Amino acid sequence: MFIGYFTERPYQDFDSGWVGSTGREIEDLGMTNGDYNPRIGADLYNRYLDEKVYAEEMGFDGLMLNEHHSTPFCMGGVMNVEAAILARITKRAKIVLLGNVLPIWEDPLWLAEELAEIDMISRGRLVTGWVRGTGRESVAHNSQAPFNWERFQEAHDFVVKAWSTPGPFRWEGEHYQYRYVNPWARPYQEPHPQIWIPGVMSRNTVAWCAEQRYPYIMLATELEPTKKSFEYYDEVAKEQGYEAGTQHHGYLFKVHVDETEELAEEAGRKYIAGPANPFLEGNQGQVRANLQNLPGLTSRTSLLPTVSTFAAAARGRSLVPTGAEVEAPNSDAQDQADFLGTYEEQSKKYSIISGTPKTVIPKIRHVLETLRPGSIFFWDGDGAMTHEDSMRSLRLFGEEVIPAVREMGKELDLKGPFEVDTQTNEPMEA
Amino acid sequence: MTTQTETHSETTVQVAGGSVRVLQDGAGEPVVVLHHSTGNPGWIPFYEQLAAGHAVSVPDLPGYGQSERPAWARSTRDMAILVRRTIEALGLGSVHLVGLGFGGWVAAELASMSDHDLTSLTLIGAAGIQPEEGEIADVIFYEFEEYVKLGFSSDQAYAEVFGDEAAPELKELWDFSREMTARLTWKPWMFNRQLPHLLSETQVRTLLLWGEEDRVTPIGVAQAYEAALPNATLQVLPGLGHLLELEAADTAAAAVAAHIAGG
Numbered sequence: 001m002f003i004g005y006f007t008e009r010p011y012q013d014f015d016s017g018w019v020g021s022t023g024r025e026i027e028d029l030g031m032t033n034g035d036y037n038p039r040i041g042a043d044l045y046n047r048y049l050d051e052k053v054y055a056e057e058m059g060f061d062g063l064m065l066n067e068h069h070s071t072p073f074c075m076g077g078v079m080n081v082e083a084a085i086l087a088r089i090t091k092r093a094k095i096v097l098l099g100n101v102l103p104i105w106e107d108p109l110w111l112a113e114e115l116a117e118i119d120m121i122s123r124g125r126l127v128t129g130w131v132r133g134t135g136r137e138s139v140a141h142n143s144q145a146p147f148n149w150e151r152f153q154e155a156h157d158f159v160v161k162a163w164s165t166p167g168p169f170r171w172e173g174e175h176y177q178y179r180y181v182n183p184w185a186r187p188y189q190e191p192h193p194q195i196w197i198p199g200v201m202s203r204n205t206v207a208w209c210a211e212q213r214y215p216y217i218m219l220a221t222e223l224e225p226t227k228k229s230f231e232y233y234d235e236v237a238k239e240q241g242y243e244a245g246t247q248h249h250g251y252l253f254k255v256h257v258d259e260t261e262e263l264a265e266e267a268g269r270k271y272i273a274g275p276a277n278p279f280l281e282g283n284q285g286q287v288r289a290n291l292q293n294l295p296g297l298t299s300r301t302s303l304l305p306t307v308s309t310f311a312a313a314a315r316g317r318s319l320v321p322t323g324a325e326v327e328a329p330n331s332d333a334q335d336q337a338d339f340l341g342t343y344e345e346q347s348k349k350y351s352i353i354s355g356t357p358k359t360v361i362p363k364i365r366h367v368l369e370t371l372r373p374g375s376i377f378f379w380d381g382d383g384a385m386t387h388e389d390s391m392r393s394l395r396l397f398g399e400e401v402i403p404a405v406r407e408m409g410k411e412l413d414l415k416g417p418f419e420v421d422t423q424t425n426e427p428m429e430a
Numbered sequence: 431m432t433t434q435t436e437t438h439s440e441t442t443v444q445v446a447g448g449s450v451r452v453l454q455d456g457a458g459e460p461v462v463v464l465h466h467s468t469g470n471p472g473w474i475p476f477y478e479q480l481a482a483g484h485a486v487s488v489p490d491l492p493g494y495g496q497s498e499r500p501a502w503a504r505s506t507r508d509m510a511i512l513v514r515r516t517i518e519a520l521g522l523g524s525v526h527l528v529g530l531g532f533g534g535w536v537a538a539e540l541a542s543m544s545d546h547d548l549t550s551l552t553l554i555g556a557a558g559i560q561p562e563e564g565e566i567a568d569v570i571f572y573e574f575e576e577y578v579k580l581g582f583s584s585d586q587a588y589a590e591v592f593g594d595e596a597a598p599e600l601k602e603l604w605d606f607s608r609e610m611t612a613r614l615t616w617k618p619w620m621f622n623r624q625l626p627h628l629l630s631e632t633q634v635r636t637l638l639l640w641g642e643e644d645r646v647t648p649i650g651v652a653q654a655y656e657a658a659l660p661n662a663t664l665q666v667l668p669g670l671g672h673l674l675e676l677e678a679a680d681t682a683a684a685a686v687a688a689h690i691a692g693g
Binding site: 139142144145146147288289290291294295296 | 569570571572573574605608609611612613616617
């Protein structure tokens with residue numbers, strides 16, 4: 001079992017009016033960085049790096065980072081910089097990037113070079129992961145949304161080739177063109193770092209991931225739909241002629257451990273009450289569905305499924321449709337992961353697990369038994385949680401929770417992608 | 431293949447490997463109308479009034495409505511070439527070309543290539559050139575219904591055409607259409623820096639018809655077209671928004687008909 005640690009690295013400014021019920025209006029991509037305080041940013045970047053170092057000391061196998069843009073809930077706009085620092089200041093833990101937003105890179109060769117450097121500096125501890133990004137990312141870096149999925153796939157193929165095929169070679173693709181691919185940096189790991197794909201519910205991403213035999217890491221989705229997505233992965237794997245195992249399934253979920261139940265509840269509530277994500281229940285932010293569901297980000301069919309004939313001319317000015325009613329478009333599933341309800345609701349359905357080791361461990365067991373993931377990430381230190389909240393939890397993870405979870409992993413035979421090769425299903429050397 | 435409805439006929443032609451649906455009615459000199467980025471809502475009163483004295487053809491632009499998507503198309507210029515071929519496939523000869531909003535940009539691109547087969551050109555609230563002041567409204571920052579509302583001089587004017595809330599089928603059309611639009615224009619948004627230069631040789635008699643209250647395409651775009659085109663006249667309609675052919679079909683059709691007749 002692979003056990004990782006994650007925090008989204010929220011920008012916490014308690015004087016901003018973005019925390020709690022201050023009456024300040026908050027709109028997605030409607031917040032000005034004129035309010036951003038680099039002094040606070042400096043403290044927070046250093047705090048989060050310190051916490052990662054401590055997480056390694058406490059026995060976590062992996063330190064997970066993620067990337068978002070133009071939003072206060074995640075400071076990882078340039079995640080690779082944090083990863084490069086961790087590569088140097090940590091010793092043992094894997095550096096797990098879940099993930100770089102591939103389609104927004106205009107120059108994925110640059111990404112291939114950065115990741116190869118991180119892999120070398122860490123002496124082979126990089127786990128790379130790639131995502132399509134939410135609408136925010138496409139807007140922030142002005143990436144043409146209808147080609148997001150095509151660009152994701154092409155950039156993936158390109159980076160893997162740049163890592164694993166000796167250059168120079170030429171690449172004349174649909175979205176990326178290079179006359180000379182020969183980066184003077186290659187990944188430490190042969191042929192390249194493991195690639196894990198984080199996601200929510202996008203069926204075509206799950207299918208693509210299963211076709212590649214990459215671990216699919218579900219990001220804090222509810223248990224039942226997560227289970228269904230893993231089942232879908234397994235179905236596709238069967239069609240591809242292999243049996244998917246626990247090594248192909250990963251799960252990120254919110255777990256905070258504390259010294260007393262009172263402290264645990266106080267800290268647990270901070271998951272959804274802080275500036276981490278103004279768009280969570282408990283805060284006042286407004287997600288703008290049109291920004292999350294950009295035109296073409298999720299492609300529709302190539303032909304409008306309904307015949308739009310409007311008998312307007314004969315019946316006056318009002319445009320009354322005569323065709324059958326069609327459903328309004330659904331909002332992006334990625335959005336829905338952010339809206340899991342109040343603290344009580346989320347605790348009830350295991351979306352937030354916060355307690356003492358004694359109460360937390362059985363709940364983690366329930367999650368492991370339900371989903372059977374080979375790799376898990378505990379999402380902690382988020383929202384309005386302070387450095388002290390995080391450090392108390394990390395210590396208890398190390399002293400009590402991780403050892404217990406490792407035992408569970410053995411008992412339930414949950415093997416991670418560093419125990420069983422996801423490409424061959426063969427055991428890997430320790 | 432042609433089918434007849436209560437108000438108009440529908441025909442389909444093949445262009446560059448894809449089918450293009452065209453709505454048609456009326457008799458007289460041929461008029462071709464190119465719809466907005468939000469797609470063609472159907473046979474609207476504006477078309478009907480033009481069809482009282484002309485043979486009006488309204489294609490669903492390739493990739494919009496019932497016309498197949500040219501997955502390879504990447505620019506408004508690609509679209510202009512497809513429209514030129516659609517007009518040829520329909521056997522219309524020289525036409526009066528009318529473009530609405532984004533369709534106006536397509537029409538301007540088409541005219542910039544050659545204008546020997548255009549009898550007249552009408553650009554209504556057309557995109558395509560960067561205005562000196564302001565910006566062409568960006569659909570990315572609006573719910574698509576809000577974006578359509580922005581096309582009217584007021585919410586009340588919107589409600590008179592679409593009701594308080596538009597029918598689901600229309601919303602689907604708008605959402606579907608913006609995907610195709612985003613495949614053709616993204617950066618820069620809704621204009622082509624080359625276009626003003628290319629229009630300098632375009633002699634066709636052109637009417638620039640703008641709503642005074644146009645909140646989508648600033649009047650600066652009209653002024654830029656006026657400067658770029660050797661033979662253009664700007665007419666501003668007071669009190670109307672971007673979708674003036676929906677807001678005031680009579681006024682819009684009369685202005686276009688007068689321009690067509692003016693030659």
